[in-house]
Amino acid sequence: MISLQRASLRYGDILGLSPTSFDLGPGGGITGLLGPNGAGKSSLIQLLCGLLPPSGGEVRVFGEAPYRNPLVLARLGLVPEGDRFPGGMRGDRWLRMMGQLSGLQGRALDLALQRALAITGMESRAGQPFTSMSKGMRQRVRLAQALLHEPRLLILDEPFNGLDPEARLQLMDLLRMLAEGGVRIIVSSHILGEVAQLTDRILLLFRGRLLAEGSVPEIRELLDRHPVELRVTAESAAAVARWAVEQDELVALRMEDGGAVLAVRNPRTFLPRLQEAVVEGRLPLAGLDPLDLNLDAVFQFLTKDNQ
Amino acid sequence: MPIYAPSLPPRPEPGQGLPPALVIFRFDLRRVLRLKLGRFFGFVFLAILLILVAQLYVNHLMASKAALADIRKATEAFLPQGARFQAGLLNPFMITILWLQVALVGGGLVARDTLYRIRPLLYAHPVTPLDYLGAKALFAAGLPLAVMLPFILLPWGLSLAIAGLHGPVWPTAPLYLLPAAIAISALMGAVTLGASSLASSPKAGFGWALGILLGSSALGGVASGAFSDARWMALGLGTLSKAWPRLILGLQTEQGWIPVLLGTGFHLALWLTIAVRRTRPSEATI
Numbered sequence: 001m002i003s004l005q006r007a008s009l010r011y012g013d014i015l016g017l018s019p020t021s022f023d024l025g026p027g028g029g030i031t032g033l034l035g036p037n038g039a040g041k042s043s044l045i046q047l048l049c050g051l052l053p054p055s056g057g058e059v060r061v062f063g064e065a066p067y068r069n070p071l072v073l074a075r076l077g078l079v080p081e082g083d084r085f086p087g088g089m090r091g092d093r094w095l096r097m098m099g100q101l102s103g104l105q106g107r108a109l110d111l112a113l114q115r116a117l118a119i120t121g122m123e124s125r126a127g128q129p130f131t132s133m134s135k136g137m138r139q140r141v142r143l144a145q146a147l148l149h150e151p152r153l154l155i156l157d158e159p160f161n162g163l164d165p166e167a168r169l170q171l172m173d174l175l176r177m178l179a180e181g182g183v184r185i186i187v188s189s190h191i192l193g194e195v196a197q198l199t200d201r202i203l204l205l206f207r208g209r210l211l212a213e214g215s216v217p218e219i220r221e222l223l224d225r226h227p228v229e230l231r232v233t234a235e236s237a238a239a240v241a242r243w244a245v246e247q248d249e250l251v252a253l254r255m256e257d258g259g260a261v262l263a264v265r266n267p268r269t270f271l272p273r274l275q276e277a278v279v280e281g282r283l284p285l286a287g288l289d290p291l292d293l294n295l296d297a298v299f300q301f302l303t304k305d306n307q
Numbered sequence: 308m309p310i311y312a313p314s315l316p317p318r319p320e321p322g323q324g325l326p327p328a329l330v331i332f333r334f335d336l337r338r339v340l341r342l343k344l345g346r347f348f349g350f351v352f353l354a355i356l357l358i359l360v361a362q363l364y365v366n367h368l369m370a371s372k373a374a375l376a377d378i379r380k381a382t383e384a385f386l387p388q389g390a391r392f393q394a395g396l397l398n399p400f401m402i403t404i405l406w407l408q409v410a411l412v413g414g415g416l417v418a419r420d421t422l423y424r425i426r427p428l429l430y431a432h433p434v435t436p437l438d439y440l441g442a443k444a445l446f447a448a449g450l451p452l453a454v455m456l457p458f459i460l461l462p463w464g465l466s467l468a469i470a471g472l473h474g475p476v477w478p479t480a481p482l483y484l485l486p487a488a489i490a491i492s493a494l495m496g497a498v499t500l501g502a503s504s505l506a507s508s509p510k511a512g513f514g515w516a517l518g519i520l521l522g523s524s525a526l527g528g529v530a531s532g533a534f535s536d537a538r539w540m541a542l543g544l545g546t547l548s549k550a551w552p553r554l555i556l557g558l559q560t561e562q563g564w565i566p567v568l569l570g571t572g573f574h575l576a577l578w579l580t581i582a583v584r585r586t587r588p589s590e591a592t593i
Contacts, residue, residue: 049431051588068588070433078431084423089338097334101432103324145428 001026001153001184002048006057009043016043019057020210022203024186028179032195033188034219035205041188042081044205045157048186049078061153074102077146081157083138085130091141092126095148102149116144120174136167143174154178155186160194172198227251228267232274233259233287243283247273259287327434331442332449339412339450352454355401356461363462366475393480394552396458397487402548405451406495410516413447413499415509417586422508430588440500440586444579447503448496455488487552494547494574501578504585520544523574537561541570 006019017040024031033041046052047059050066050073059066066072085094092113099109117123120140130138139159146154156175160168175198179185189195195202195216202219204212212222234240240260244250249270252263264270277283420426429439459481466474477483502515527543540546541562550560550567560567 046427049427051427051430068435073431073433076431078428080424080427080431082424086338086419086423093334093337097330098428098432100325100330101327101429101434103433105324 001062003060004047004057005060007047007054007059008056009040009047009052010055015208016040017047018209020044021057022210022213024184024201026184028182028184029201030175030179030185030187030199032199032202033186033205034190034192034195034202035188036190038207039190039205040208041190041205042157043208045078045155045186045188048153048155049073049076074149075151076153076155077149077151079139079142079146079154079156079159081159081161083135083162085138088129088131090127090129091122091133091138094130095126095141095145098145099148104149112148112150116147119147119178120144121170134167135162136164136170139163139167139171143171147178151183153184153186157188158190159187160189160191168194225265227263227265228290230262230264230267231256231259231287231289232262232285233289235284235286239284243277327432327438328442328445331429331434331439332445335416335442335446339446342412351404352401352457355398355404356457359396359398359458359462360465363465363475364469390556390558392475393477393483394556394558396462396476396480397455397484397491397552399549401455401458402491403545405454406520406545406548407517408454409447409451409495409499410502410513410520412450413496414503414506414512414514414516416443416447416512417500417503417582418506418509418512421506426586436583436587440582443503443586444496444500444582447500448492451495452488452492455492459484459488483555484552487555490551490571491548494544494571497575497578497582498544501581504582519578538563538566541566542573543570544574547571547574 002022002024004023005021007017007021008015008019009017020040033044035041043052047054048061048066050061050069053065053067061072062075064072066076095113095116096109099112104112113126114123117126120143122137122140122144125133125137126141126144128137130141133141143156143159146156159171159175163171175185175187187195187198196219199216201215202213203210204219204222212219214222232240232244237255237257237259240262241253241255244253244260244262247264247270249264249266250262251265254261274283274285274288278285420429426439430436463476463478463480466476467478472478498519499512499516502519503509503512506512506515524543524545527540527546530539530542531537533539538561541550546562547567547570550562551571553560554564554567562570
């Protein structure tokens with residue numbers, strides 16, 4: 001369905017995406033585009049949606065070059081990032097125009113509108129102006145817009161930004177349902193947890209480069225090699241240090257007033273053991289703060305590995 | 308889990324449905340018609356039109372009633388029936404108000420899409436830049452033309468109805484005035500489209516359009532002063548829009564045909580080029 005062969009994108013002198021190659025086969029499924037801001041996720045999406053031609057290499061979607069290609073555009077749906085709608089405009093009017101742009105009209109448009117609103121749970125609320133909708137509702141309208149013409153490829157750019165946990169879970173369920181129905185979905189995000197909950201395959205991007213590609217467990221394994229810093233505050237810093245040095249995952253230890261900063265590998269095996277020690281009273285824990293669990297730190301680590 | 312009921316219609320094939328330019332045009336038109344701004348300008352234009360029609364009726368009355376012969380002589384000075392009167396159907400006051408309306412409405416045409424990042428979404432559909440710009444241009448030029456048409460056709464129809472071929476409005480007046488209205492509408496459309504493309508919000512678009520209107524007039528004034536030649540005034544959009552009806556009706560203007568044609572061509576080329584460049588897909592990044 002999607003094939004990139006050394007596809008790159010330049011904005012003048014700035015490299016948005018280094019030569020990148022990967023393939024996504026036909027059929028449903030969710031693929032995560034993971035990377036911090038400026039990683040090249042939006043550049044890749046723009047190539048896939050035919051908004052920009054590749055500066056080099058080749059991009060194929062449904063077997064065709066997508067740039068300004070109506071045969072491709074008619075079969076894909078885009079949910080761009082951002083939450084800005086013209087004030088006072090009603091959701092259903094906006095959706096109607098988008099449906100017409102996809103070639104729908106008359107009864108076919110009415111049915112498509114009903115179906116998209118039913119899928120997104122917005123049947124009774126689409127007639128409201130955007131200004132009176134919650135952020136989650138506006139996101140659903142945006143998604144309904146992309147579903148009107150029954151796309152086989154759905155691309156969502158940072159769809160979870162600003163959504164509350166409940167709206168986030170609802171959107172995830174919705175995307176899973178669509179993927180089970182045969183729609184290939186690409187979701188970009190800079191939050192690992194979001195993507196990991198949702199996707200069966202991840203593309204890791206950093207500074208315009210595709211760093212890694214694989215299933216969630218494979219990517220997790222890769223990420224586990226990155227030492228994570230944890231600040232452990234306790235009544236006795238010495239007790240923390242005594243316990244920590246016995247752990248295989250410990251990479252470094254730095255003493256501080258009222259605690260210690262531990263650098264550990266495989267936090268997924270380390271943290272349950274820490275919990276166990278606290279429950280058994282072996283560790284007088286008062287607080288635990290992850291210092292660098294953000295994606296940038298992980299990517300910095302991966303980049304070092306790739307140099 | 309299947310999500311599509313088998314009874315639903317198949318998805319549209321490429322090329323089906325309404326032309327994208329028409330869809331975008333209709334959407335913009337409906338949006339503007341819902342604005343209170345449209346009602347305000349509608350009232351203003353209606354008032355001007357009523358005054359024009361009343362003037363026409365009084366003119367006819369003076370000419371046709373023998374008892375009013377003395378008054379007719381007195382009023383001929385300000386109610387002439389020659390080419391100047393025909394040109395006055397597209398009177399400068401109405402054109403000035405129209406520039407204001409077009410700047411207000413047209414200034415937001417592209418700028419609103421820029422502000423709300425609508426363009427990438429449109430281009431992710433089977434919509435070409437030509438569709439997009441064509442729809443916006445059709446609206447930007449169609450609006451002033453639609454406002455000017457009643458000012459030409461209503462007095463013309465009324466004059467024919469009350470006085471036949473010898474009425475105050477020439478039977479052939481639309482043949483002169485419609486091309487003038489089209490030239491003025493094209494200018495207004497190109498300028499507002501260019502201004503809106505340069506702006507990042509509808510308010511800024513209005514500012515740009517007004518700035519271009521006033522700035523071009525100022526530039527024309529400076530150039531004509533510097534070169535001591537009134538033809539340079541044809542750089543000004545206000546001058547151009549007032550000159551077109553007069554030129555087509557064969558009246559004397561300070562500028563003449565060639566400067567007006569050059570000035571119009573310059574503005575059309577400049578502002579349309581800017582609009583084309585600023586609405587390319589590469590400018591509509593997500």
